[in-house]
Amino acid sequence: METQNTGLMYNIEKSVMKKQSLYDNSKSRYFVRAMLACLFLTLGTAVAVMIGQSGEEIAPGLGKMLYAFMFSWSLVMIIYMNAELGTSNMMYMTIAMQRKWLKPKKALAILFYCVLFNLIGGIIASLVISFTYKFHALPSDHFLFTAVAGKLAKTPVQVFSEGIFANIIVNTAVYCTIRMKDDAGKIIAMIFIIFIFAYLGFEHVIANFSSFSLAFFASGGTVPGMTFSAVTVNLIVAFLGNYVGGALMIGMLYSWLNKNQTDYVD
Template sequence: MEVEEFETSSLMGTLRASILKKENLFDKSKSRYFMRSMLACLFLTIGTAAAVYLGEAVNAIVPGGGKIAYALMFTWSLVMIVYLNSELGTSNMMYMTTAVHRKILPLKKAATILFACIFFNLVGGILASWLISHTGAFLHVTQDSFLVTTIASKLQKGPSQVFFEGIFANLIVNIAVFTTINMKEDTARILAIVFIIFIFAFLGFEHVIANFSSFSLAFFTTGGHVPGMTVIAVLNNLLFATLGNFVGGGLLLGLNYSWLNNGQSKYSD
């Protein structure tokens, strides 16, 4: 493996250290890497469950206000993921693209880590959603509930809409990562994550890992009775969300900023 000897950018230096840390964990203990990937979707599922429950309650008091409440609560999912050092596939799209471009990892190794992370995010999302579906808060979900209507609207979107929304969803997620990556003060980091992630959650953009949790939660709480929820509809959403997420996080942020900081200019991040 070829590794760059010197990084002029503090951002690139921090990214390189994170990439090597991920590689080390993957090589030394794949079971621990898989568990950290599953934990990312556990935290996402907890955040999603609280967000849809709050959205339902707020809508009953202030019609239409549930969307704002949902978005604000959902943002804490990423706070948990960041502070509990779990592995999120969509942020790894950025890390692994950077790793390949800067020759920190070979393509095959980076792709293996990324695909393993996404797969175990899926496993974690399914398991966590199944468990939460048995709690009192989700025993009596109806067709008119905030969760069901939100997922039904997602499944009505066409492939191009899902793709473009996927670009912006992961662009925003990785902007949050980039913005906070070298922050030292926790309050500032948390506020940055909350207000940046709020943008994508409020606008309803498509994030494939978040959809692992929300789709699974809707399925288990309704017994699969979600309008428009077919195998083809779900797979289409996840496929085009994944592609869009990779463009937004992997190319527009990961590859782009790696290239921007690859020259001799003193203008670096």
Template sequence: MERPIVEKSAASGLRKFSLLKEDPGRYLMRAVLAGMYLSIVVLVYWSLLNNLHDTPFGKVLASLFFGVGLSVIVFTNSELFTSNNMYLAVSSAEGKTSWPQTVALWVVCYLGNLIGAVVLTALLYFAGVLDSLPPEHALNQGAVHKAEQAAQVIFFKGILANWVVCLAVWVALQLKEDLAKIVAMILVVFIFLYLGFEHSIANMGTFSMALLSHGGLTFGQAVYNLIFSTLGNVVGGAVFVGLAYRYLSPEAMDQAEAAEAARELPPPRKAPKAAAH
């Protein structure tokens, strides 16, 4: 039964908007931290891919590691734009939030994630980490490849990426043990990394680092990719997961199923009367 997860997601969306409304600074900080967490994992991903490119399992190990980023974000209650595409779509479809409120939260969260990616990149730059990345490094080559794809390719890869990411979150919502949640998120997120889909927030970190390491990427190319990957991510998370599962689990249908199940159960047996003493 998906209905409890729908209700849990709707309640989460409402809590997120309530925090934004009551304490926007604290909400923005959570979004900034999510951008930083994901960006440091992005650098590790590209570094693994670069250093293990001669081994048959280089991409496998790098893709498996990336799920750590989503796990950290989930367990620290940080705010990630792409998973919020799902949460707020469900809460608005359930009437807990309005669609204008949803868009407002998405915008703030997106900007917070971007700030986080830029802050983390600045820290790496001043630490001298980005100076050691040559133009042929996997990060620089990957960034240029992402930016040179056709708009429709980026858009549809964006749909696929956030469809997978939000599925990872949706699966985790149905699990109780923390270890099970972490394993599930790592394994499901592996899919989008290994297949090379486009995640806008991860791309923020990739592009910020590539621009400062002078790997041949231009600012215009980065913006071009982010426009279409972001649009695809919204569709993938909000429509393909959030609204899809809300449609599959409407409240009226769930109540009807419960009533039907109750009719099929045998009537309860009456307890025997106690003997008189």
């Protein structure tokens, strides 16, 4: 097994082995951790769209800034609650295959079930939140619905391009949590890094599990442009873009950059 005694790849290998151990020894617990990731994403999305709506009522454009700031706390919850996020596992599992820590069949199975149960968790969490007081009888021009309608109106090229950048940003934030030791520093870094993709409206397939589900249940399925085909195309294309950005441009690139012992070992 190829490894370093210290540094980024060593810590990534430890994380991969922990994920493999949980998956092999208790798939049900692994699936629950994947569902928890979208629980936290759904909570983050819910509070972010509500604060975004309030911000827009104060001043046009303020809502988007407040939304991006509050949404950023989703990753903080996911990291500190040890939940399993599909887009970060794109990076982990691709490195695991490239470095031969895991066989491709095992790595891809872990990634597949992580994404699947992210989806299930997002649907369940969104359904339950839609019953709460704040999400009862939302106006048709609510921040949540306009944001989701805007996502569904994008072309596949836009979704793919934004998906690349979204997961570059997410996995950069994950790398920071690996490199940094201080909890306050980790939290600050995650918030400001994730703010980039949230404010720019980039496409993150797992986050869209939550936002699409929440918009569907809260609106009773009346969001403009929300058809089965539109949602499916968005999610598939976003997944592919996320994979390129997180798995190839961050995962495999940094694995290659740290392949040999040099002064530039991360």
